[in-house]
Amino acid sequence: MGRILFIRGGAVGDFILTMPSLRLVRESLPGNEIEVLGYPSIASLAVAARLADRVRPLEDPRLATFFAPGAALDEEWCAYFAGFDVVVSCLYDPDGYFAGNLRVAGVKTLITCPYRPEETLPHVPAAFQFAKPLESLGLYLEDASLDLDYGVDPGPESAETGPLVALHPGSGSPKKNWSFEAWVRVLTALHREGRVARFLITSGEAEEGVIGTFLTQLETRGVPHAHLAGRSLAELGSFYRRIEGFLGHDSGLSHLAASTGAKGLLLFGPTEPGIWAPVSSRVRLVRSADRTLGGIDEGLVMGEARKLFTAS
Template identity: 45%
Template sequence: MIVDSILFIRGGALGDFIVTLPALRLVREKWPQAHIELLGYPRHAALGVDRYYLNAVRSVDTGPLAGFFIPNAVLDPDLVDYFGDFDLVVSYFYDPDQIFYQNLKRCNMPNLITFSPVAGLAPAAKHFCAPLSELGLGTDDYSSRLHLTAEDKAWAVEFLKELDPSRPTVAIHPGSGSEKKNWPIDRWVELCQRRVLAGKENFVVISGEADDERTQYLLARWPGKTPLVARHLPLPHLAAVLAECGLFIGHDSGVTHLAAATGCPSIALFGPTDPAMWAPVGSHVCVLERHGDMAAISVDEVCAAMDQTLGAAPPHPRQRE
């Protein structure tokens, strides 16, 4: 089977893209010289374009694509040519009636695999690797790993340069895409006040567009000097910042998957969602879970996990400078 060009079709949120990286890795390892492109969201794909996994991205937010979800539609000729130019297309679009699949077949690409984006195997990355068994590809390693550039890493070092290099740096993300997945904000306040007053760590607060209200609440109650805030950063820059940190703490969110994919030791707080399915994979990830009740996770528990993780981790290079 000769494969020179491959298209992955993947929508969803940041975490959905990151748990698909093991599947992308399988294909990249099998065809290292192939052109691999993503039809998806450019903001997410930036983590993979020219960073091992992807050669290019095309935005999924293109009007003519809507015709592919209409039975027997007149398809956009440019998209027909676009899809037909690939030797292999792997689609994770939600397509319960297989309308998208039937229309893709009309584009006459040699090899087409479609699979549900609704994870049915745990961990989720295993689900997204499963359809690649048709190509003879498989793995037992479902961890996601990023390949950052030297420029990404240099940007992060410059961003963090004012922090005390003798202390470990802890990144926290007090938000997520769903309020029910969030640890109560007053617990975050108590945690940060306790740790900041102890004076043993630097802190970086991660804030995305959906997190501004919670972030402002936390910062208004921060003891002493306002911490460094990584607000709305491009994802490769945010990933590089997280890679420089000694610890990350967050919820079931895309940023938690991002932190773990950099190799940063991570504490993931889970309540209503299943960590067996959705927690990042890896021995460097500690999950604190309370089966639906995030408020049942105590500040003492998180502090203990921080002490254990920071004590077990080797000193970060920034601490040895």
């Protein structure tokens, strides 16, 4: 049995866009152990989805020397890296120091993947770009869509009667967010038309100081909803797998929802959906002509949402 190591930092969306590569290796080389060196709160998704066997934290300060030329490398980490038959690194390494030190540590087969995708024309989805270097192993990614089960009991919120639709009204950047007021009007209309019985509002650290305002607006409009916060990504993924669909922006949680095979509607502004959107036939995209969220027409969003969620 061989051992394969994936090294992947980055945010939630970056990691999920690498999961088609993990699935490709898992399915193509089923007899191999796969380990991920990354941020456990994010990389544990791969273990929950049975795409990897274990995760080791990337935050060890002893790894800092691997990013410096000619540095004295930690012996324990050298032995760790040398213990893998293949190492796939997706870390930011513009000068190649990390890759060079991995070879000094004894890594025989090293595959370096881009930390960020190229955004030149013609646009190629990030998931395919991240998987491209695996072709050196004879592995070719033909389908980047995901339909993963994270295997966690989502709890009573997912058992609500009637269509339950999730909305994550934030993202990693305010420039990628539609206004709370616009979302409230859309959610109100979907509920009054009988298309959505109840909404599940998710929030993270980025929305911690403002999510209360959004929830108050929903309450004022009489829109039935539950608020979900402080859950692990695997728990959230299990929620997304059981709901009617999701609404959101270009965010890590939108990628998480799409990775479960859920249908959804995503709004894009400054980022290029041809690169950054989830690869899924079940996800609809809306983007403004001026590449700002403020330029997205509410009527267009409602029209797409009506196609996604039929009235009961």
